[in-house]
Amino acid sequence: MYNKVVKFVTWEHGRSLHLRALSGMFAALIMLTACLPWGGGVREQRLRVGLLPILDTLPFYVAEQRGYFQVEGVTVELVPVKGAQERDALMQAGEIDGMLTDLVAVGLFNREKAQLHVIATALRATPDAAMFRVLAAPESTLRTVQDLAGVTIAISQNTIIEYVTERLLTTEGLTRGQIQTLEVSAIPVRYEQLMAGQVQAATLPDPLASGAIAGGAHLIVDDTRHSQYSQTVLAFSHSSVEGKPEAVRGFLRAWNRAVDDLNSRPADFADLLIEKGRVPDNVRGTFRMPPFPKGDLPSSAEWEDVMRWMVEKGLLDRALPYAETVLSTFRAR
Structure with missing residues (x-):
């Protein structure tokens, strides 16, 4: 009887050690998976975005101030740039994931291959608001x-x-x-x-x-x-769209939430408009917040007109396909 008890206790102890070893292996596997590109939402979502000091970027600052990026689980680092040349150089070097730009600049980037993808229109002219x-x-x-x-x-x-x-x-x-x-x-x-x-x-x-x-x-x-000729867009690198799609989606959801705030309560952001939009002193009391588009993309006709102009100017050898550059998969729902 004594021998049976000893054998049982020994077996139980061995099984406990075995289970603990298996648990440790599973925990390590979960941590490793989270660090891989296909890992779950546990891993940190981080983006670096290059922005010019212009009116079009106001939704970014609203989203940042109100914690919308944090709510979406994405850490967004603003990389301020003084001009388009500096912004484009950072993108070319892989120093930023995304940027606010325009269709002509995107066409120049994608001249040889699709390096940038447009995920949304940031601002466009309307019958009541010029760009x-x-x-x-x-x-x-x-x-x-x-x-x-x-x-x-x-x-x-x-x-x-x-x-x-x-x-x-x-x-x-x-x-x-x-x-x-x-x-x-x-x-x-x-x-x-x-x-x-x-x-x-x-x-x-x-x-x-x-x-x-x-x-x-x-x-x-x-x-x-x-108004069909004027718009700015949010564009992200091919590597970011492919490697960090959930981070890009989170960024756009936060941006669109900020757009809702700006469009519904523009008076709440009058000081931000003056500060970040660089409104001249002589129109600070009269310049109105423009409406920001939500869930909007350049149309194929708008893209194709830009392509025609760029080919005519000798900036491109051929018109670039709309579907290779403008991605509807990130459109807000």
């Missing part, structure tokens, strides 16, 4: 689009500024041969030269364009009449 305006200098006698035939217009070449300028003017009746442009890439310098009369006309983004008008510049045409 870009073609203006004449305060002392100029220019008043109509027809007056601009042969007149040099300060722009940033091979960018959305040039695309919108050409599309607005040709839609209003000018031929491409009548449109003359001058490269002034820095927006503040372009503004200063316009207001000083050093250039007779210039294309500027809002709200700076509204400040120029308040300071005496003359509105020739803007994209409220042709």
Whole structure:
């Protein structure tokens, strides 16, 4: 009897050690799986996003201030950039996962292969809210689009500024041969030269364009009449879309939640608009928050028009397929 008891206790002890070893193996396996690319939601979701100091980025700051990224389980690091060139260099080097940009810039990135994917429209022109305006200098006698035939217009070449300028003017009746442009890439310098009369006309983004008008510049045409040409987009690298899809979805859900706040209670964010949107002093009391789109994407027609323009300008050898760049799989539901 004694021997049977000893054997039973020994067997029980061995089984306990065996179970504990198995438990340790399972725990280690779970921890290892969480660290792998296909791991579950336990692993940290982290994104680095490059943003210009412009009005279009307001939803990011609202989402950050209100903890929406944290709610979605994604850590988002803002990488502030001073200009598009710096932003694009960071993306090219793999230093950021996503950025706010435009369709012309995306086309240039994807010239050889699909490096960037558009997941949403960040801001677009509407009949009540302009994004870009073609203006004449305060002392100029220019008043109509027809007056601009042969007149040099300060722009940033091979960018959305040039695309919108050409599309607005040709839609209003000018031929491409009548449109003359001058490269002034820095927006503040372009503004200063316009207001000083050093250039007779210039294309500027809002709200700076509204400040120029308040300071005496003359509105020739803007994209409220042709809103299909103007939008900015959220774009993420191919590696981020493939390797961190849940993080990208979480980012977009937080962004859209912030959009809801901005659209439903714009007065609550008046100070943020002035601070982050860089609203000029002379229009701070009158400039209105634009409506931000939610669950919106560039249409195939909008993309194809940008492609046609880029091919005509020699920026692309061929039009890039819409479906390879614009992803509907991340659209808000």
